[in-house]
Amino acid sequence: MSRLDALRIRAAEAGREAGSRGLRTSASNALRGTQRALEAELAALPRADRGPVACRSGCAFCCHLRVMATPVEVFALLDFLEQRLDAEAFESFVERVHRTESRLRALPVDKVLTVNLPCPALVDGRCSGYAGRPLNCRAYHSLSVDACRDSYDHPEDLHLGHPQLAPLARVHAGVQAGLVAALSEAGRDARQYELVSALAEALDDPTTRERLAAGERVFRQALTLDDPTDESIKTGTPR
Numbered sequence: 359m360s361r362l363d364a365l366r367i368r369a370a371e372a373g374r375e376a377g378s379r380g381l382r383t384s385a386s387n388a389l390r391g392t393q394r395a396l397e398a399e400l401a402a403l404p405r406a407d408r409g410p411v412a413c414r415s416g417c418a419f420c421c422h423l424r425v426m427a428t429p430v431e432v433f434a435l436l437d438f439l440e441q442r443l444d445a446e447a448f449e450s451f452v453e454r455v456h457r458t459e460s461r462l463r464a465l466p467v468d469k470v471l472t473v474n475l476p477c478p479a480l481v482d483g484r485c486s487g488y489a490g491r492p493l494n495c496r497a498y499h500s501l502s503v504d505a506c507r508d509s510y511d512h513p514e515d516l517h518l519g520h521p522q523l524a525p526l527a528r529v530h531a532g533v534q535a536g537l538v539a540a541l542s543e544a545g546r547d548a549r550q551y552e553l554v555s556a557l558a559e560a561l562d563d564p565t566t567r568e569r570l571a572a573g574e575r576v577f578r579q580a581l582t583l584d585d586p587t588d589e590s591i592k593t594g595t596p597r
């Protein structure tokens with residue numbers, strides 16, 4: 359087995375164990391435990407495997423891409439923002455969610471992944487929900503700001519990528535897979551939903567939280583990777 363495979367497997371086991379332990383009390387504790395497991399796995403990497411990366415505060419090219427997240431991550435971001443922002447700022451966030459979702463829904467399906475739209479949590483080029491951001495946002499990193507800019511300038515070209523640190527990427531992927539495994543084993547919805555449309559549904563429909571607890575499909579309107587009617591989204595996670 360290669361070192362990278364071993365890293366991913368170890369991270370997946372850590373994420374699954376932490377997720378399962380947290381689920382004994384609540385889904386939010388499962389996510390918190392998984393995040394701590396992620397931090398521990400990242401800290402265990404040799405320094406050269408962790409950076410330096412090109413990402414800097416205020417650089418937000420990647421925050422214009424589509425993000426996929428499980429329901430526990432969607433609720434965690436929402437709860438974090440509701441607690442952290444004052445009433446006026448939270449209202450602005452809610453308006454941005456609905457405005458961005460309307461823009462997404464107005465797009466032809468083949469354009470959903472190929473348009474730059476700022477995440478509603480983005481304020482003055484920074485994530486206002488940084489500590490509560492989804493795992494895919496935590497995983498996203500780049501070794502080249504030029505590659506990110508190029509991708510941003512040509513959103514229609516899904517082949518444009520950016521260089522990443524393979525060990526870092528494997529650890530993130532492993533922990534994410536571990537959380538999905540823990541949720542699935544506990545009968546909770548572990549689907550990946552498009553973040554903005556899921557946030558909109560969570561805000562508009564309080565029964566979404568009840569559905570998570572009941573082990574049902576949480577979001578019925580949000581875009582997903584596995585919905586056979588969403589051909590545009592099936593093609594992949596953020597560029």
Ligand code: SF4
Pocket residue numbers: 420421422425477478479480484485486487488491492495
């Ligand atoms: S949640 Fe934060 S990090 Fe993730 S896309 Fe939105 S602004 Fe960027």
